[in-house]
Amino acid sequence: MLYKYICLFLISLFSFALFGQGETSNWYFGNGAGIKFNNDGTVVPLTNGRINTFEGCASLSDAAGNLLLYTDGIRVYDGNHSLMQNGSGLYGDPSSTQSAIIVQKPQDPNIIYIFTVDTSTFEDDPDLGLNYSVVDLSLNGGNGAVILKNVNLLEDCSEKISAVVKNCMDNSIWVVVLGTYSGGVGRFNTYYAYEISPTGVNATPVKSTFNDLQVVDPRGYLKFSADGKTLASANSSNGLYIYDFDANTGVVSNQQILTITAPNKFPYGIEFSPNQQFLYTHTSNNEPANQDGGHSSSLLQFDLTATDISASEVEIDRNPIYRGALQLGQNGKIYRTIAESYIKGTPYLGVIENPNEKGIAANYKHNAISLNGRNATQGLPPFIQSFFDRVEIVKNTDGSTSTSLDICYGEPFNLEVENIPGATYNWEKDGNPITNPSNVLAINTADVTDSGRYSLEITLSDPSECPIIGEAFISVNPLPNAPFLSLVQCDINTNNATDGITFFNLEQAIFDTSYTFSFYESPADITTNSPITDPIGYVNSTPFNQTIQYKVADEMGCENFGELELTVRSVVFTPDDEKSFYQCDDNPEDLLLESTFDLSDFQQVNYPNKDIAFYATLEDASLEQNSISGVYKSISKTIYARIEDSNECEDIDVIHLVVNPTPSFTFDNEILWCTDGPPLPIKAPGGFDFYRWYKNEGGLNQEMGNQQDLQVSSTGNYTLLAGYIYNTNDGSFECTNEVEFEVIPSNIAKIEDERIEDIWENNLIEVIVSGDGDYEYSLDGNNYQDSPEFRNIQPGFPIIYVRDKNGCGIARKKISVIGYPKFFTPNGDNYNDSWQIIGANSLFQAESIISIYNRFGQLVAQISPKTEGWDGTFNNNALPASDYWFRVSLEDGRIFKGHFALKR
Structure with missing residues (x-):
């Protein structure tokens, strides 16, 4: 009898250390992210975390849910988020899948073991294998210190690690990793189970080797079921395996590979449902880690009770995200990281709400938990899986059980487990004992204070059996307020x-x-x-x-x-309840008489400091539906203003929206004025009540007149405004329209010069003018051209005509084009009887000197342009028919020579 009492005492002591309620309450992971589980099962984000890791992390709280420490496998932070004394340089790696796991020494709550698994991320990065470090929480004022660091257990191992309770009699915990048969570098095919007991870490492991297992990909999680009977191993490109585990011996056996048929076939994160029927895995398409896009992941469920487990696969989610972890929470839900890429996380976690349900009934929710701006990456902290070995004690009305319940104030709820003969039932709420020796805890009328975390420890009559732990998270919601x-x-x-x-x-x-x-x-x-x-x-x-x-x-x-x-x-409508709001037609050019009414401005003027709303119909005003406000576009119609005080209708006013026609007229955009003429009279279109003319001077409009007619005596930019006047009960109201136009100058051209190229076969004239007009050019006064250049001009005295296209007048100028005849016939017929240069006379080139020579170079005549020319004689004697040469010295200084023929 005394022996039984001692065993029960030891069991109770050990179960207190291992089965407390709050060890998994605080999670820290990713880029300073974290979450906390409240006693009512709700989750809140934590933003005070200091680790910054791509993958591996671990954390641990005490039985009451107070944070003890957390780590990325390299640095250890205490419960105050300070780097723990001697807490750096551990041999984990933030790029290792499960960089660390934290295990409390059995029967010694002050001693904590941090097991780390390293990895190699580049060529010169050594893989330091499996190590453990020791923390003493009693040191450094109760904040803890690392007292032993990096004790090596394996030279090399995979990036995965998991832990589970051995049994209650031995007071031990198993820590399991996957390594090589030799413990060195090579292919992974051997599971190593290390026992942690009250005496410490046993460095001699239990080895379970599978010769047909050839794992070279270290990535992926290792996870026990909560009851310690099943072990799952995700090995990314080398597949997903499940095993039986004998917690008494540490032996892993009965290897099964699960075939994945989903498009994303590379398993990474894994987790068991609380009832241990289902295995969930987060698989990916294994696209390169450093690329931003192209990633895809699936969330798969396998039924471990199925005859063909692989065939039971159900894909319950697929998203364009990177690989990620799965971790069971103390509230019975499974949480999932949903990173975008290896280095880019997201400020959310996904959640499997009902992981005990089959298929899509598991109810996965993406972006379910906000991390308040902090990013989760790929990893979540693993725990001793035995922490989650709980029986469901919420008894639902349909007879099913669960671990959590949301109910309303005043409703009943029952917590219930099987009635086991000889068992002792110890109930707690939020860590405080409840006097209730029964297997049923009934709350007939729930109060908000009944919210919390209920736990039940069932101590069996057989001292070799571990206590059965039950847990429930109850949230009693207050009733919504229902005032009068x-x-x-x-x-x-x-x-x-x-x-x-x-x-x-x-x-x-x-x-x-x-x-x-x-x-x-x-x-x-x-x-x-x-x-x-x-x-x-x-x-x-x-x-x-x-x-x-x-x-x-x-x-x-x-x-x-x-x-x-x-x-x-x-309410009886009276004239005092009627108001009018006048506006002008927005677009006078269309056929619709419509305008824009600023109801906000109307309200400020007519209903200052009153609570009103406008409605298009009386029915809407009555039902307070489809209110109109702000800028309201409408034809002439009646609307209604509902006047309220504290949501009580005081009155209804009738508002007449009146749209008045706006003047519509056309006017030339440009008007030409001959500036060398008199002022220009212009006239506005008729039929309007008033007119205003403005000229823009230096950015300001100066009024030039207020009649229909205007005399314009200067060029520039002008505005014509025309309007209607409407007489209303509130006074007069104007609607106006305006056009802008420009008075453009024009005038008679001034011929400044001309360029003449003459005395050749293709004589040319170019006219050079100045003025504001748009000019065209002619040599006959009838046929005009735009070009000021004329070619192939016969010698003589042509007249240049320059005409303003805008009608301001014609400028004229007579010019001289020099040339000479090729022959003459002095025979007295009064036709071609003398020879003279053409284009020179008493007005043009009058002082020119013309010398004529025979073929022997003898000067035979010298004439002036003022005369009729040479008559073919020398000393009054007629010279013979022949060729003669001439030399002309023009008045303008030019000299030219040529010859011509005298014909008889």
Whole structure:
């Protein structure tokens, strides 16, 4: 009898160390990210973490949920988030899948072992294998210190590690890794199980070798089921395996490979459901880690109770994300990292809400947990899986069980387990004992204070059996507030505005849109669940005053009931209730008389400091639906202003929106004025009430006139404004339209010069002019051209004509084009009887000297352009027919020579 008592005492002591409630309460991972599990099963983000890791991490809290330490496998941080004394230089690696796992020494809560698994990430990066370091929490003022560092157990191993309780009698824990048969470098085919007991770490492992296992890819998680009977191993490109595990001996056996048929076939994260029926794995397409896009991952479920486990595969999610971890939480849900790439995480976690359910009923939610701006990467902290070996103690109304329950204030709930003969039932809530020796804990009327974490330790009569641990997370939600409500409505029923019967929009009484409201005419209707079917168009059945009921429900379905009083206020429209809002037609060019009304401005002017809303119809004003506000585009129509005080209708005003026609007219954009002429008279289109002319001077408009006509005496930019005047009860109202135009200068050309190339076969004239006009050119006064250049001009005295295209006049100039005849016939017929240069006379080149020579070079005549020319004689004697030469010295200084023929 004494022996049994001692065993039970040891079991109780050991179970207190291993099966406390809060060891998994705080998780730290990724880029300073973290989450905390509350006693009611809710999760909140933590932003005070200091680790920055791509993958591996580990954390541990005490039984009450207080953080003890966390690590990335290299640095250890204490519960105050300070680097622990001597807490750096551990042989883990932030790029190792499971860089570390933390194990508390059995029967010594102050001694913590941190097991680390290293990896090699580049050529000169050594892989230091499996090591452990020791933390003493009693040192450094209770903040702990690392007292032993990097004790090597294996030269090399895979990046995975897991831990589970051996049994209660031996007070031990197994830590298992995957390595090579020799323990050195090579292919991984051997599982090493190290026992951690009250005496410390046994460096001699239990080895389980599988000769047909040839793993070269170290990536992926290793995970026990919570009961310690099954071990799962994810090896990325080398596949997913499950094994049997004998917790008494540490032997791994019965290897099975699970074939993955989903498109993403590379397993990384793995986790068991709380009831240990299902295995979940996070697989990826194994695209290169350093690329930003192209990644894809699947979340798969396998049923371990199926005859063909591989064939039971169900893909419950697929997303364009990178590989990631899965980790069971103390609330019975499984959490998933959802990084975008190897180096780029996301500020969310995914959650499998009901992991004990088959297929899509597991209810996976993406981006379910916000990390408050901190990023999760690929890893989540692993724990001794025995922490999650719990029986479900929530007894649901359908007979099923679960680990969590959300209920409403006032509802009952039962926590219940099997009644085991001879067993002792010890209940706790939030760590505090509950006096209840039964296997059933019944709460008949739940209060908010009943929220929390309930645990049950069942001590069996057989001292060799470990205690059975049950756990439940209960959240009792308060009922939503249901105050007394009232609605005051104006009776604007057009049939009878004084009968106290009108429309109500009952939804106007809703005071919190996050709640769901239902309305009932009577308490009896609540009993029969017969709500008002049209709460927006409800017509009261009792004149002037009526009280109805309402139900308010939150998102959890928690309901409360209250009363809504309906009051009708009679409204009779009078002229004082009518106002007019005048505007001008926005677009006078179309056929629609429509304008834009600024209702906000109208409200400020006519209803200052009043609570009003505008509606297009009386029905909308009554039901407070489809309100209009701000800038409102409309034709002429009547709208209504509903005036309220504290959501009570005070009055309804009639607002007449009046759209007045805006002047429509056309006017030339450009007007030409001959600046060398008189002022230019211009005239606006007729038919308007007033006119205003403006000229833009230096950016300012200067008024030039207010009549229909205007005399323009200067060029520049002008504006013509024309308008209508409308007389209203509030005074006059103007609608105007305006056009901008430019007065452009033009005038008669001034011929400044001309360029003449003459005395050759293709004589040329180019006219050079100045002026503001648009000019064209002619040599005959009839045929004009745009070019000022003329070619092939006969010698003589042509007249140049320059005409302004805008009608301001013609400039003229006579010019001289020099040439000479090739022959002459002095025979007295008065035709071609003398020889003279052409284009020179008493006005042009008058002082030129013309010398004529015979073929022997003898000067035979010297003439002037002022004369008729040479008559073919020398000393009054007729010279013979022959060729003669000439030399001309023009008045302008030019000299040219040539010859011609004298014919008889």
